[in-house]
Amino acid sequence: MYNLFERWLVFPAPPVNSADWNPPNLPFEDVYFTGEDGVRLHGWFIAHPQPKAIVLYCHGNGEHVAQLADRLRILNQRIGVTVFAWDYRGYGRSEGIPHEENVLSDARAAQLCLAKCANVRPEEIVLLGRSLGGAVTVALASEFPVRGLVLDRTFSRLTDAASHLFPWLPVRWIMRNRFTSVEKIRQYHGPLLQTHGTADEVVPFKMGRELFDASPSKQKQFIEVPNGNHSGPLPEDCYDALIKFLDELPPAG
Numbered sequence: 001m002y003n004l005f006e007r008w009l010v011f012p013a014p015p016v017n018s019a020d021w022n023p024p025n026l027p028f029e030d031v032y033f034t035g036e037d038g039v040r041l042h043g044w045f046i047a048h049p050q051p052k053a054i055v056l057y058c059h060g061n062g063e064h065v066a067q068l069a070d071r072l073r074i075l076n077q078r079i080g081v082t083v084f085a086w087d088y089r090g091y092g093r094s095e096g097i098p099h100e101e102n103v104l105s106d107a108r109a110a111q112l113c114l115a116k117c118a119n120v121r122p123e124e125i126v127l128l129g130r131s132l133g134g135a136v137t138v139a140l141a142s143e144f145p146v147r148g149l150v151l152d153r154t155f156s157r158l159t160d161a162a163s164h165l166f167p168w169l170p171v172r173w174i175m176r177n178r179f180t181s182v183e184k185i186r187q188y189h190g191p192l193l194q195t196h197g198t199a200d201e202v203v204p205f206k207m208g209r210e211l212f213d214a215s216p217s218k219q220k221q222f223i224e225v226p227n228g229n230h231s232g233p234l235p236e237d238c239y240d241a242l243i244k245f246l247d248e249l250p251p252a253g
Contacts, residue, residue, distance in 0.1 A: 003176075009162060010132070010177045011098045012062050013091045023069035026076070031084070033113040035096070035106045042093035043086030043110065044068075045117050046076045053126045053147070053246045054118045056111055057085040058133030064092035079243055081126075084114040100177040107140045123147065124252035129154060131203065131230070135179035138211075142187035147252045150242065151194040153230055155203045156182040156210040164204055182214045192220035193245040195238050197228020221245065 028044040035041055044065045055075060059068060065085045075083045088103050089096030096102070115122040123145035129137030134154020141149045155161040158179035162171040192215050196208030205224075212222045223241055225234065 019066035021066045026069050026073050035109050039096040043084055045084045046072055048076055048082045051082040053081045054120050055081045055083040055126045055128050056114050057083055058129040058136040060131035060133055082118050086110040104139045107136050135181045138181040138185050142184040148191040148249050153196050153203055156207040160207050161203050182211050185215050189216055191249055192217045195223045197225040199227045200230045202230040
């Protein structure tokens with residue numbers, strides 16, 4: 001019974017038909033790839049003719065790629081990047097049942113898939129993760145070289161966020177999905193840009209700050225969004241900061 005509750009809590013995949021799978025003014029390519037165990041996964045690849053970066057986008061736990069059209073359009077057309085957004089198992093057109101271990105393994109498969117699509121080395125890719133996707137990207141960056149890491153409203157540990165949302169449940173003791181980002185980020189020393197709103201009702205501001213403070217990076221920036229919540233649009237200065245961050249990234253090693 002609890003396993004079903006935890007899956008609903010951590011991976012509440014929205015219905016596939018909850019968004020437009022053919023959004024206007026977004027020339028994407030459907031890409032299918034496989035996880036380490038052969039499960040079929042799906043994502044959208046949006047190329048840019050002269051990209052300032054190649055970005056792997058990992059979404060939040062309550063959305064799939066077809067719900068990201070506006071965000072992907074901004075990244076591709078305004079920020080000027082080639083971007084690949086992929087769906088976790090059981091999300092969108094990806095098959096399987098998600099849990100922490102296979103989602104993290106699939107993130108590496110997505111990185112390798114993007115490298116092949118964009119004809120670059122995996123270490124040339126910038127990771128961008130929102131909410132749960134931030135934990136996915138932190139874990140990936142802690143194990144494999146990447147060019148940069150961008151985090152949008154993510155948590156220190158999944159159990160911290162779950163405890164905040166469900167304070168009456170002993171989630172710290174019984175959850176199997178942990179996503180201990182605050183420990184894993186200590187293994188990443190590359191450039192970091194992190195954004196968090198002071199009024200985030202899902203992931204309190206202090207959790208984002210704790211994660212940032214744990215980072216050993218010597219090239220890191222934290223953007224505090226006054227009165228910013230968890231799901232609303234980011235202010236213009238966050239996009240300006242992202243452009244500057246990407247422009248100042250050192251060449252991939």
